Amino acid sequence: MNPLIPLFVIVPLAGAFLVMITGRFLKELDKYLTSLILLFLVIISFYSLSTIGENLSLYKVGGWEPIDKVPIGIYMIMDGFNAIIVCIINLIGFLSALYSISYIKRYTSSNYFYALFCLMIGGMNGVVLSGDLFNIFVFLEISVISSYALVAFGVEKSELEASFKYQVLGGMASFLILFGIGFIYWKTKTLNIADIKEAFANGYDKKYYLFVQILILSGFGLKAAMIPFHAWLPDAHSSAPSPISAMLSGVFIKAVGIYVILRLFFNMFTVSEEMAILITTLGTLSMVIGVFLAIGQWDIKRLLAYHSISQMGYVILSVGIGMILISRGSKPEIAALAITGGIFHLINHAAFKGLLFLNAGAIEYSTGTRNLKEMGGLARSMPVTSATSFIASMSISGVPPFNGFFSKLIIIIAAVMAKFYLLAALAMIVSIITLASFMKFQRYAFYNKSDIKTDQKIKEVPFPMLFSMVVLSIICVLLSLLAIPDIRETILTPAVNILTDHLKYTTLIIGQ
């Protein structure tokens, strides 16, 4: 019952309302209030990551003790796995808030922006920390509705149309999830995730179980932009303001999409083989189709959005391999390695994709265009942006010294050891194509001479944007240290253990 867990949700929500009220009287306060709130969240999230280790701390909201082993109230849960995700959310959120201090000068009514930003962070923290199915749906709605409004923040034609398409698909996903929750409640008559696993333990009909899993997978898969449901991602991410598309691509599809799929499919449903095979195929499809769609793009942000789909494909692929091995009950240590690779790549992707979108925003801020053809020779006029974007491009395409290489290496090793040679080969090919596509991005944007004579001299972006870009690039480099076995033991293995040995989650919750 450590009192730290509710702070992750109360502080951003209360902060959002303070920003909304003070934004009307003191114009400048909202920027610094938001950054202060997010800095506080970063501190407590790293503190809780360092102290959590193997155990799982539980918070019974409202103080309702379980009666004869059936939990009544809503539980908030902090364990090894979601401590990592909470750190990603708050860190990237803090850096995007710093970045948008100077980026938001181009938009009107910035206090709405900061209030919605705090609500999105609070919603995501609520989704990740909650142990109750309907509670996940409510906080999912908070973060999703605020992301609809943030995507359409500069009310231009293309942004409104992109936000409408995003809302229609997001709304359909929410109703599929609501139907899935109704279905689960119909069979198990309870909403607590650990309790649902207990209720499912005493027998279930095979066909019903498959139908519920497909409903939940398609609902959250749409939020994670997996391949059959990826239509909204390129438009939404390219038309949103850059700090928001960095948050959406770097954090939102992970915290609200991939994290919930992993949590539900490992800790609530018992892993069945055909579902695992379906998830792996969806992962490989996202990986391959995402990269082929990304090659032909000339708009920077659309190129990065399609690459998000293919990088997410990597994570889903490696976790799918882990699921197949667990469902077959063979070689558990390879399954653990595959899931470790998946989570490691998840963290890396949050770092370098957030940085790439911030770079795209910096380029758009100073040159005013996002089209690669109209750019060129920015290396001389924008040295810091080109340096950080070089680091990010090298790490996303898996060049050795940087973090992307190590996580892709672990995924490919796990695929080879698990005898999925085709998947390992596909992963390598996609990594090479990603490298080619980012070489094109670097060459056109930074290094070839700009043939179009731009009259005003392109100057470097102001300090807050530079600071957050430099910090993110340092994180990118530091993350490659995570590949060293003993550091990996302390951070990644608790997350993998909570997922793989499925009885641990329920015994810890029902026990306490």
Next chain:
Amino acid sequence: MIAYIMCFILFMVGLYGVITRRNLIKIAVSMSIMEISSFLFFALIGYIDGGVAPIVDPADPVKIYVDPLPQALVLTAIVIGLATTAMMMAIIIRLYRKYGTFDIREIKNLRG
């Protein structure tokens, strides 16, 4: 079982409307139909034969009550549905002002 199947058919009619219709208002109408059918689905789950509305009357306490939990969930979900519908209507009126038409395919062409 017939009530559950009819409720799922209503959900499917809404899904069909969202997939095939090109008019913005029709898409919003189909979304609210999908919403209505998921509320009905929760209420159907909570019903108990011979149950009474879950209001405790201190005079005669012994009664079979209908399950209050799905009703509490639907209470929350209705206001979420209102929130999403209001957001969608704001975007639709804004798109109509900018593009002058409700047809989503024309909007795609005009976007250029």
Next chain:
Amino acid sequence: MTIIVKKTTQLIAGMVFMYGIYVIVHGHLTPGGGFAGGVVIAGSLILVTLAYGGDFLKLVKEEAGTTIVESLATILVITIAVSGFLFGTKIFFNNFLPKGIVGHLVSAGVLPLYNIFVGTEVAASIFIIFLSLIIFKEESQK
């Protein structure tokens, strides 16, 4: 709107408003509660704006008043929740006030407070959504 609509609104708007308050205050005794009462109050306010048109209420472009009311009400909801956390039994959302006798008006501890604040918050929110639509239609016609 025609004079008939204005007269009927004068008659029933007050009663609808009172009914909304009744539903909120008796939330823990009879069906309805914070949400239902809040929406009924918002309905009565919308009725008045529909019947008498936007300029009657001198709607300014920046409807500053209602956003403040609404975010203040939400902050109060959060402060009650946190107050359960602070000086109650150190547990978030705890019902720390005395429970009283079931069926009496002042009985369910914190619940009537939640009802009232959520009711005001819902009423203010829905009224703002309606106002911003009306203002947007008038602004863009100009």
Next chain:
Amino acid sequence: MELAISIVVGFMILGALYAIHAKDLLSSVIACGIVGYSLVICFLLLRAPDLAIVQIVVDTITLIIMVAVVLDSSKEESYSKLDTRGYITAATGVLIIGILLYFFIDSIQTLDVLGKSSLRMAKHYIEGAAQKTGSANLVTGVVFDFRGYDTMGEAVVLVTAVLGVLTILRIKGKK
């Protein structure tokens, strides 16, 4: 009871089909309002008065907003012959619906029939609820006390929607 519900839901399905295929937008929105109001009848049949009150008022507000948007435009939907692309999307839509319906009917055979549902988590809400929360209305007890965290999230969802509507409807977005 099941017969009464099925008749009302059958009526709702007809209303929904008309709402989707209506040529005039205003009648399509009115048909959607009718479907919402017949949901109120279903709630009353299913012994859920709380939901009936909230649904009837929320449906009125949704209807007012939708009519406000539709009245603002040309109320006719530009009727155009279904071209090939229209047929393909209609065919895929019907195909998806057929598969999902088949799997749905197949998977609900072993579940509780309407009215015979056992209780697990909610049993403790009913037994000691009046004493634990002190509220006579069990649903309000569950909404504000057992699951009060959800309701706070709920109030925040409404505030987010208001903020979203205010940001979308402001006249000038970029300087």
